[in-house]
Amino acid sequence: MDGLTVADAQRCVIAAMKILGTESVPLKQALGRVLAEDVRANRDQPPYDVSAMDGFAIRSTDVVSVPATLEIIEDIRAGDMPRKTLNAGQCARIMTGAPVPPGADAVIRVEDTQAIGAHQVQITVTVKPRNDIRDRGENMTTGEVVLARGTAITPGVIGMLAMVKQAEVPVYRQPRVAILSTGDELEGLDEPLNPNKIPDANSYALMAQVQALGIDPVLLGIARDDPDDLRAALQRGLQFDVLLVSGGTSVGVHDYVRPTLEALGVQMQFWRVAMKPGHPMAFGIAPLTWVFGIPGNPVSSMVCFEEFIGPALRKLMGHTRVFRQTVTARLAREIKHRHRRTEFVRVMLAREDNIWVATPTGNQGSGILRSMALAEGLMVVPAASADVAAGATVQVQLLDGMNFQQDAGGEW
């Protein structure tokens, strides 16, 4: 096998990642981060026994035989405190979420009552004690851990944090990420068009992949194929937590990246992964920095990001779910597989009869970035696989495009 297997390379990368420390951020900036401490309830919730419905707080012994006519002695709204205690034959009008008054032991919904003037109500049903009462502390009790350290902060978690009034949230620090492209042939985004050059797409595609994880990377630009220029750029990159270097990692005469990284103290862990695209994928460890050497062509670069760098960054952020969601799909047309590398085939995905159907995006050449722009998933063809026939069941990693779908899903 020419290079590590994908699974071994992933294990090597993930095992090397360590959480970077903690910081506190305002609740408005906490989405997508990971809790660095347990979060505890700051009060009982509900703080009292409260009504689960709009209706009447009553004594259940008063409605053993119905209809029963009760005297309304008070109106209790959410946010009010009851001022009176119910005696036999009395009730209180009560709103959802309002505290149940002393003496009451059940709530009757307004639908099960009939008004008799302003001060009396007829109850038409019998209920058990505690009917439609939510118990004090039913949602949470003071001091209880309501969110554990390591929880990924989704919108629902933001709601819980607001519920316990955590205006500042302890989270793991984000990795600082630098991106460097290398190669004399590259033309920067703000340079004039030169037909002899190739636009630097990698820096921006990698930037967007990092941004999609909620991290704002720093673009270091393009280092030329000159040992001094490259060395200076790599030295700058080694001040970050994570350095992504694209290009210059193959074995051509002009590929200075590897020796320069090693001269700067980076311990290379591997230089080849048995995958396609993405074969010349490298990973090294410096005292302060994890370094990824990424193939110069943009499809390979993006696939290597998905398989290794994205998972690594998510682990650094404190996430435990670090890999792209994988789904089972039916392959729409044959894929030839005549080599011993794991292949990542760019596919479009559709749902047909509740089954995913994966259709390759066309030309899978690693220079064809359009295949990645169209891709909604990466179909994995294991290294040992033969050709994969049309109709075969395959595994597909979902990419960013697949979080949403066009139709609502049903007439429900």
Add this chain to the structure above:
Amino acid sequence: MDGLTVADAQRCVIAAMKILGTESVPLKQALGRVLAEDVRANRDQPPYDVSAMDGFAIRSTDVVSVPATLEIIEDIRAGDMPRKTLNAGQCARIMTGAPVPPGADAVIRVEDTQAIGAHQVQITVTVKPRNDIRDRGENMTTGEVVLARGTAITPGVIGMLAMVKQAEVPVYRQPRVAILSTGDELEGLDEPLNPNKIPDANSYALMAQVQALGIDPVLLGIARDDPDDLRAALQRGLQFDVLLVSGGTSVGVHDYVRPTLEALGVQMQFWRVAMKPGHPMAFGIAPLTWVFGIPGNPVSSMVCFEEFIGPALRKLMGHTRVFRQTVTARLAREIKHRHRRTEFVRVMLAREDNIWVATPTGNQGSGILRSMALAEGLMVVPAASADVAAGATVQVQLLDGMNFQQDAGGEW
């Protein structure tokens, strides 16, 4: 049926949404937006016939019988232009991506050659014309539409935009979104703890749901149950494209939201949806603003956002895929369904033998926000459904937590 069906309410909302106009943003801020114009190639790519491999550019007629020894007349690197024309018996050393020199019509990979000193090489294979040459314009030709208007900007699309050097990107404008909570019982995040009050979780959960779509909403705070205060707050909200009002939409005596909105010129489209949680869900249209009236309890609020408001915001952003991705799953334990409303059951999801297994998060009470914080999906129980048995095949909408998984998926 008490209220519109979910599907009818979704259609009503989506049909009312209109794209808001276009703007130009720097490439670094374009991720997640939608292209408002076609994007065209700014040059042929490759700009010349280029080598697909590291090797030697040759004349195929020179290698009809092999081994053949050729004279190396030039080294051509990516980014160089050839200076010489090949004559019979000559070749040029060439790197991947470098232009093929005049006279050459094929490339031989370095693996299929043997060096003979510095200036000669022995070729050991016969190849057809065009072997390992990528044609000028193979990826894109000048003026060709490479990305269509309406394309959602994923990392792959960012790469394509950099490839055609689109430093400023024409995109649809984002909706400006305001969030208002209502109710005397609510306690703001920065207010001291008062056991008679309920913390305002809705504003923040809604904020995070809007943020997750890439939009930064404005929080208008809490309007009290006072007609003047409420009117002023709603007037402020009606200066935004979209106003989310939570609480005060049921029919209690203290619910001023509906009459105040109507007095301010909002044409209400519906006030009830036959769903659980989320029954008192309202939608109205003002001259400048789409208004959503959202139930005051946080689970209902979050579910209503997922079903109606998120899709509406995504349509306003120009997306065509606006609904949460739905997957088929196996239900882990029975769900009772004894009413005629569509129910959204909060579930956790796991993959077992390549099948999704959906497990309800426990107490499904609409006051139990923890069920939403734990939820990885919303299982849909159609209004007409009977009880759903353990083991049944069900449809589940994936929430934010499910974009990533813990393991890489396989030993590939």
